[in-house]
Amino acid sequence: MQHGELAALLVGAADAERSALLRENSGLADVQLARILKDICLDGWSTHPAQALAAAATLRILSNFSEDFEIAALSAWTRGLEALVEGQMERAVESLNDSEARFLKIGQAQAAAATQVSKLIALAMLGDYDEAVSCGLRAREVSIVHGDLLAAGRIEHNIGNIYFRRDQYEEAEKFQSSARERFIAANDEAQLTKIENSLALTLSQQHKIRAAEELYQQALGRAEAAHQLSTQAAIESSIGTLALYQGRYDRALDYLERSRRKYAELKMSHLSALTEQEIADAYLELNLIPEAVEIYERVTRTFGEFGMRAEEARARAYHARALIIMGKTNEAHSLLDKGSELYAAEGNDVGAAVIKLTEAQLFYAEHNWGQARQAALDAEPSLAAAGAPRRLMFARWLHGEADRCEGLADEARQILKTTVSEAKSGDQPDIAARCLTSLGLLAAKAGDLAAAEHSFKNAVKLIEALRAPLPAEEFRTAFFADKLTPYNELVRLCLHGGRIAEALAFVESARSRALADTLGGNLRPTTEAHDRFEEDLVRQMEGLREELNYLYNQINRPLGAAERTQTEIASLQMALRGRESKLLEITRQLQHRNPRLSGQAETFDLGDLQRRLGAHTSLVEYTTIDEELLAFVVTGESIDVFRNLGRESAIAREIAQFRFQVDALRYGSAAVRKHLPALTERARKHLESLYDQLVRPLRHAVGGRRLVIVPHRALHYLPFQALFDGTSYLIEAQEILYAPSALVLRQCLDRPHRGLTSALLLGVSDEQIPHVHQEVAAISRIFPEAISLIDQNASIEALREHSSSVDVLHLACHGQFRSDNPLFSSLRLGTGWLTVRDAYSLKLNCSLVTLSACETGINDIAPGDELIGLARGFFSAGTPSILLSLWTVDDEATALLMADFYRELRATNSRSAALRAAQLRMLKEKPHPFFWAPFVLFGSW
Numbered sequence: 001m002q003h004g005e006l007a008a009l010l011v012g013a014a015d016a017e018r019s020a021l022l023r024e025n026s027g028l029a030d031v032q033l034a035r036i037l038k039d040i041c042l043d044g045w046s047t048h049p050a051q052a053l054a055a056a057a058t059l060r061i062l063s064n065f066s067e068d069f070e071i072a073a074l075s076a077w078t079r080g081l082e083a084l085v086e087g088q089m090e091r092a093v094e095s096l097n098d099s100e101a102r103f104l105k106i107g108q109a110q111a112a113a114a115t116q117v118s119k120l121i122a123l124a125m126l127g128d129y130d131e132a133v134s135c136g137l138r139a140r141e142v143s144i145v146h147g148d149l150l151a152a153g154r155i156e157h158n159i160g161n162i163y164f165r166r167d168q169y170e171e172a173e174k175f176q177s178s179a180r181e182r183f184i185a186a187n188d189e190a191q192l193t194k195i196e197n198s199l200a201l202t203l204s205q206q207h208k209i210r211a212a213e214e215l216y217q218q219a220l221g222r223a224e225a226a227h228q229l230s231t232q233a234a235i236e237s238s239i240g241t242l243a244l245y246q247g248r249y250d251r252a253l254d255y256l257e258r259s260r261r262k263y264a265e266l267k268m269s270h271l272s273a274l275t276e277q278e279i280a281d282a283y284l285e286l287n288l289i290p291e292a293v294e295i296y297e298r299v300t301r302t303f304g305e306f307g308m309r310a311e312e313a314r315a316r317a318y319h320a321r322a323l324i325i326m327g328k329t330n331e332a333h334s335l336l337d338k339g340s341e342l343y344a345a346e347g348n349d350v351g352a353a354v355i356k357l358t359e360a361q362l363f364y365a366e367h368n369w370g371q372a373r374q375a376a377l378d379a380e381p382s383l384a385a386a387g388a389p390r391r392l393m394f395a396r397w398l399h400g401e402a403d404r405c406e407g408l409a410d411e412a413r414q415i416l417k418t419t420v421s422e423a424k425s426g427d428q429p430d431i432a433a434r435c436l437t438s439l440g441l442l443a444a445k446a447g448d449l450a451a452a453e454h455s456f457k458n459a460v461k462l463i464e465a466l467r468a469p470l471p472a473e474e475f476r477t478a479f480f481a482d483k484l485t486p487y488n489e490l491v492r493l494c495l496h497g498g499r500i501a502e503a504l505a506f507v508e509s510a511r512s513r514a515l516a517d518t519l520g521g522n523l524r525p526t527t528e529a530h531d532r533f534e535e536d537l538v539r540q541m542e543g544l545r546e547e548l549n550y551l552y553n554q555i556n557r558p559l560g561a562a563e564r565t566q567t568e569i570a571s572l573q574m575a576l577r578g579r580e581s582k583l584l585e586i587t588r589q590l591q592h593r594n595p596r597l598s599g600q601a602e603t604f605d606l607g608d609l610q611r612r613l614g615a616h617t618s619l620v621e622y623t624t625i626d627e628e629l630l631a632f633v634v635t636g637e638s639i640d641v642f643r644n645l646g647r648e649s650a651i652a653r654e655i656a657q658f659r660f661q662v663d664a665l666r667y668g669s670a671a672v673r674k675h676l677p678a679l680t681e682r683a684r685k686h687l688e689s690l691y692d693q694l695v696r697p698l699r700h701a702v703g704g705r706r707l708v709i710v711p712h713r714a715l716h717y718l719p720f721q722a723l724f725d726g727t728s729y730l731i732e733a734q735e736i737l738y739a740p741s742a743l744v745l746r747q748c749l750d751r752p753h754r755g756l757t758s759a760l761l762l763g764v765s766d767e768q769i770p771h772v773h774q775e776v777a778a779i780s781r782i783f784p785e786a787i788s789l790i791d792q793n794a795s796i797e798a799l800r801e802h803s804s805s806v807d808v809l810h811l812a813c814h815g816q817f818r819s820d821n822p823l824f825s826s827l828r829l830g831t832g833w834l835t836v837r838d839a840y841s842l843k844l845n846c847s848l849v850t851l852s853a854c855e856t857g858i859n860d861i862a863p864g865d866e867l868i869g870l871a872r873g874f875f876s877a878g879t880p881s882i883l884l885s886l887w888t889v890d891d892e893a894t895a896l897l898m899a900d901f902y903r904e905l906r907a908t909n910s911r912s913a914a915l916r917a918a919q920l921r922m923l924k925e926k927p928h929p930f931f932w933a934p935f936v937l938f939g940s941w
Contacts, residue, residue, distance in 0.1 A: 003028055007036040010058045011051055018061050026065075034062055034071040041078040042118075043190065047228040049085045049266055056082040073102035077115050084121060087270035087306040092122035113142035114151050120158035124165055127309040127346045132162050150191070153182030157195050164202050165310055167350030169387045172202045190231075193222040197235045204242045206387045207426050212242060230271070233262035237275045244282050245390055247430045249479075250469040252282050257592035261533050273302040277315055279592075284322055285430070287481040288474070291588070293322045294581070313342035313351055317358050324358075324365045325482075332362055353382035357395050364402060373402035393423050393431045401438045413442055433462040437486050444489065453493050456486040460509070467513075468601065472591035473523055476514040480864040484510055492625050500641045501606050504632045504742075507623045508604035510864050511710075512740040518876050519747040520602045530593070537586050544583045549832035551576045556816075556828070580824055587837070604743050610636050612749055617941070618702045619742060621710035622694075624648045629712075631694070633701045634742070640701050646693040652714035654693075658686035659717060659887070665930040666888040680928040684724045687929070691723035695730060706735040706912060706941060710742060716867070719886055721919060722933040729929075731919055735912040737937040740867050744875075748939040751880035754847045756906055758785035760806040762794035764813040764830055768891070772812045775852065775895035779810060782902045795831040796838070804843045808850070810898075815853030815870070815885070822868040827853055839873025848911060849874045850883040852898055871938055881911050881939035893931040897922050912941040 006028050010018050022029045041055035056078035063075035080095035096119040103112035116139035123132035136159045143151040160175035176199040183191040200215035216239050223231040240255035256279050263272035280295035296319035303312035316339035320332040336355055343351035360375035376399040383392040396419040403412035420435035422428075440455035463483050470476045487510040494503035517523045529535040555572050557564075564572075613619060619634045622645075629645040645651075661683045694715075695702075707730075709720050720738075721731035730736065739745035761779055765772035773790060780786040787806070789798050794813070803809055814828040826833040851870060866872075874882050883901075897918050904914035915937050922932035 001025060001028065003033050003036055007033060007040060007055075007058075010037070011040060011054045015057065018058050022062060022065055029062060029065055031068055031070050031074075034059060034068075034074045037062070038074045038078055041081050045081040045085050045118075046194070046234075047190070047226075047231050049230060049268060052078075052085055053082055069102060069106050070108070073099050073106070073108075073111070076102060077118075080115070080118055080122070084118060085268070087268075089122040089125045089307055093119060093126070096122065109142055110146040110148060110151075113139040113146075114148070117151060117154045117158060120155065120162065124158070124162045126307055129162055129166055129347065133159055136162075149182050150186045150188060153179040153186070153188075153191065153195075156182070157191070157198060160202070161198055164198070164205075166346070166348050167205075167386045167388060169202050169206050173199065173206070176202060189222055190226065190228065193219045193226070193228065193231055194234075196222075197231070197238055201238045201241070204238075204245065207389045209242070209246070209427060216242070229262050230266055230268065233259045233266070233268075233271070233275070236262070237278060240275075240282075241278050244278065244285065246427050247285075247466050248469070249282060249286060249466070249475070250471050253279070253471065253475075253592040256282065257589060260589075265533075269302060270306045270308065273299040274311065277311070277318075280315075281318060284318060286470070286475050287325075287478040289322050289325050291585075293319060293326070294585075296322065309342045310346050310348065310351065313339040313346065313348075314354070316342070317351075317354050320358050321361060324362050327365075329362060329366060332358075336362070349382045350386040350388060353379040353386075354391065357383070357391065357398070360395070360398050360402075364398060364405075367405075369402045369406040373399055373406070376402065389422070389426055390428060390431070393419055393426065393428055397423075397431055397434050397438070400435070404438055404442055409442055409446065413439065416442070429462045429466055433459045433466070433483070433486075436462070437489075440486060440489060444493070449493055449496065453490065456490045456493070459486040460490065471593070472588075473514045473518055474588065474591070476517065476523070477864065477866045477868070480510065480513070480866075482863075484863060488625065491623070495625075495641060495643075500632070500639050503641065504606065504621065504634070504639065505604050507621065507632070508742055511623075512744050512866055513601075513864060514866055515740055515872060515875065516743045516747065517601060519744060522601055529590075534590060537590055541583060541586050544579050544586075545838075548576065548579050548583070551579065552826070552828075552833045556814075577821075580821055583837075584823070602743060602747070605746075606634070606639065609634060609742050609746060610639075612746060613708075615705075617706040617708060619708040619710065619739075619745070620698065620702065621742060622712040622715055624712060629693075631698055633698050635701070635703075635705065638701075640698070642698045642701075645697060648713070651690065651693060654686055654690055655714050655718050658683060658690070661686065662887050662930050665890075665928065676928055683722075683929055687722055687724040687729075688726055690718065691725050691730065695720075695723055696725070702734075704734050706737070708745060708941075709736065709738050710740070710745075711738065717886060719929065719933040719936060721916075721936075722929040729923065731916055731923070731933075735910075735916045735941065737912045737915075737939070737941050739938065740871075740875075745939070748875075748880040751878070751940070752845075753880065753940070754807045754845065756807050756847065756909060757783065758806045759783040759787070759808040759810060760799075760802045761786055761788045761810045762799060762813065762829060763788075763790050763811075764794050764828055765791065766814070769812075769814065771891045771895040775812050775898055776810075778895065778899040779902050782899070782906055783808070789830070792830040794829055796829050796834055797831065799829065799834070800842065804845055807846055808848050808902075809844065809846050809879070810850045810852060812852040812898075815851060817869060825869050827851065827870070836868075836870055836873040839870065840876050842874075842877040844874070844878035846879055848881045848883065848905075849879045850898070850901075851885065852883075852894055853885065853889075875939070879939070881937060881941075883911070883915065883935055883937050885934040886936060887930070887934050889934045890926075890931050893922060893926055894934075896925075897932065897935070910941060911937055 006025050010021055013021060037055045037059045041052045045052040059075045059078045063071050076095050076099035080092045080099060083092035083095055096115050099115045100112045116135050120132045120136045136155045140152050140155040143155065156175045156179035160172045160179060163172035163175065176195060180195045180199060183195055196215040196219035200212040204212040216235060220232065220235045223235055236255045237259035240252045240259060243251035243255060256275055259275045260272055263275060276295050277299045280292040283292035296315050300312055300315045300319065303315060316335045320335040323332040336358055340352065340355045343355060356375050356379040360372045360379065363372035363375055376395045379395045380392060383395060396415055400412045400415035400419060403415065416435045416439050420432050423432035423435060436455045436459035440452045440459065443452035443455060467476060467479055470479060487506050490506045491503045494506060529538045551572055613634065614636045621632045623630060627647045627649060629648045629651060630641060630643045631645060633640045661679065721729065721736045723730045761776045763772040763776040776788050776790060780788045787802055811827055816826050818824045823836045826835045871882050871884060900918035900921050901914050904917040905911060908914055919932050926932060
């Protein structure tokens with residue numbers, strides 16, 4: 001056996017076998033074997049960490065077998081590399097110093113110098129930059145004297161990385177370029193791969209984008225060919241970071257997720273934390289703020305444990321940015337103070353400038369325009385000196401925006417024009433969009449409406465380009481949160497110019513867009529596994545769903561069950577939130593790499609809408625400009641706009657007061673219900689006030705046609721059918737239904753409508769809803785083909801099995817809206833809770849879904865009027881129409897109303913006409929809107 005063969009056997013063996021192998025081959029247990037093991041460890045510590053750790057462990061055993069001084073020095077060297085792999089930087093420095101001293105003692109100066117290459121990394125991670133650079137330069141001279149140019153290149157590589165950590169990019173590029181030349185001359189593919197990744201990252205920070213991208217692709221190709229998993233992870237993280245700088249969020253999430261998975265597989269937690277931080281930065285850009293905060297908190301702890309001060313400081317600064325958006329300014333101040341201390345300890349002027357820039361954002365959020373401008377100004381010189389153009393552009397935009405807010409129009413205009421030009425040429429579309437929005441606001445205030453419109457339209461163009469490739473609904477929905485200003489301003493400008501149709505098109509372009517993308521086939525809201533890693537994630541999701549079902553059942557125990565203590569309830573809720581959070585995190589992980597389907601996003605077409613409305617239907621779409629509520633009325637022949645319907649906040653208060661009246665009846669108290677006539681009169685007063693503001697001004701334009709309401713924000717919680725004109729309810733005059741947007745309405749109308757012959761009826765009753773069995777039995781007699789499943793038989797499995805083959809799906813059970821986490825709003829079926837996410841996975845071909853349960857129609861209204869609730873899940877699953885409730889319904893009244901509704905539906909084949917007839921009949925019997933008005937129809941009529 002040769003030394004190399006034995007080394008390979010030892011590295012591949014289990015710990016317990018290595019001593020036996022060395023005893024059996026004692027003649028080969030010498031310095032030559034030790035050198036080979038050192039080389040395995042040195043070559044593999046950053047590419048094959050498990051192999052490196054095995055080599056270090058073997059060398060430790062070998063040193064116990066021998067008293068050779070060189071073996072002891074080599075063992076100390078590999079102990080330092082072992083500590084590097086494990087992220088223990090202080091231990092790494094200690095072991096490498098020990099190794100250096102041992103080599104010097106036996107007169108091996110070159111080997112002693114070589115140990116310092118690894119020591120540089122540890123010193124840099126600890127923030128001892130000056131010592132690291134001095135140490136590296138000394139070691140480089142020794143390597144050059146001895147003709148070891150490869151070692152000199154490694155040292156230059158590490159020195160370059162140190163300058164990069166200090167944001168001194170020109171110095172970093174100089175050392176990294178020199179190292180690259182040495183590796184090319186030595187024809188060392190492994191080192192060339194690493195240096196090209198590092199150099200590309202440095203170039204990208206200086207916005208030398210093309211050169212950076214070329215190097216990344218070269219390095220990634222080499223790393224893949226050599227099966228260097230950790231190097232691949234590092235390069236993919238770098239590519240993701242570059243894509244994030246460019247606003248290419250889909251590419252950023254894709255590559256960062258690839259990197260995170262590799263680091264997780266390698267169990268390199270400190271490096272995985274670096275990639276996770278970049279994912280948090282992407283979430284921050286996409287306005288997934290709580291999700292970003294959760295990651296920043298986690299990685300900050302990791303960086304603190306590993307003594308990574310620069311990384312911890314940066315995480316705290318970006319965490320503060322997220323808290324500013326959440327309005328938690330005191331916490332943000334605290335984080336910035338700590339981050340500032342860490343950067344000061346690092347001697348990092350650019351880091352200090354990043355803190356200052358974040359302080360500028362904090363002052364801006366607090367409307368302290370002067371302080372915001374000054375903080376941004378203070379940050380600019382260090383950012384400019386470091387060659388960090390993206391951060392510099394952001395500082396200049398913030399400077400200009402603060403000037404605009406303070407009324408310094410000329411100064412703001414000059415800064416913003418220069419910055420938008422730099423952002424466009426520097427491939428920074430998100431910053432360009434910010435600048436264009438600010439310039440549009442300046443022009444509008446100055447009365448230059450043409451210039452304002454030009455700026456806003458260009459901003460919208462950039463926002464749309466940034467949004468288009470995002471790989472999942474959640475990302476697209478959140479993305480709009482801080483980008484609606486140019487859309488709203490274009491609505492204002494179009495209305496000012498009398499261009500009503502164009503104004504409505506801009507309202508539509510920012511309304512329920514993510515839902516429209518899904519219904520139009522441009523997104524696929526799935527969490528299917530594409531490889532073994534994702535299969536494991538899917539298994540974790542299944543386990544979490546089972547645990548959540550258990551917890552939901554424990555928290556929602558039936559009446560009569562033993563009382564729980566507050567401590568027990570709090571413990572269950574904490575466990576619930578933890579598992580829900582983990583489930584959402586895994587879902588996002590799967591969506592990071594979810595490819596966007598090909599196809600052009602659908603757009604609003606007024607002519608097409610009017611043809612579909614015809615002579616018998618009108619559409620009313622509400623929106624606001626500032627606080628002014630207004631409505632567009634579209635019929636087959638015309639489009640009108642009605643302004644100044646009221647102040648949005650006042651109308652929202654009126655709706656809340658009406659809902660308070662309704663909620664007084666939700667628990668069925670006999671003491672309350674005996675006052676029904678008086679309660680009905682009180683409810684009518686609010687409904688009459690709302691009618692006067694929302695409907696009366698446009699009554700003549702609407703006429704007696706079928707009415708499609710596209711609500712806005714608080715109007716989603718209002719039953720328009722119950723609006724009262726002083727003598728009658730609106731439902732008495734016409735059919736009423738709802739749509740999230742005009743575009744979504746068109747998509748619902750486009751879906752094939754099956755007949756109304758077969759139905760799947762699922763019902764789960766308990767003490768609170770005892771009439772469910774009667775409801776299901778009555779409806780089953782109406783349909784020629786009905787599958788009726790009650791209680792335990794009304795399972796999620798049965799729903800999945802039968803729902804794709806019926807014309808109507810009816811679910812009579814408890815519903816639960818989760819205002820704290822709308823995607824976990826759910827229906828209680830016989831074997832568990834069906835959440836919004838679960839509804840997505842159904843394959844529906846039915847004409848109608850009825851959710852005969854409590855609060856099934858309540859949704860969280862995200863920016864852009866995105867509905868986040870049960871309605872979204874069932875729309876996405878394929879149904880064109882959904883009947884659902886706005887509040888906790890009366891069980892007995894619901895059973896009667898549903899039977900009437902389905903009889904009318906079978907007779908008329910019109911959902912909206914059937915609902916109107918059933919509600920009118922119930923209105924005669926039970927006049928309070930609580931009984932007859934909770935159900936609303938969304939989608940096609």
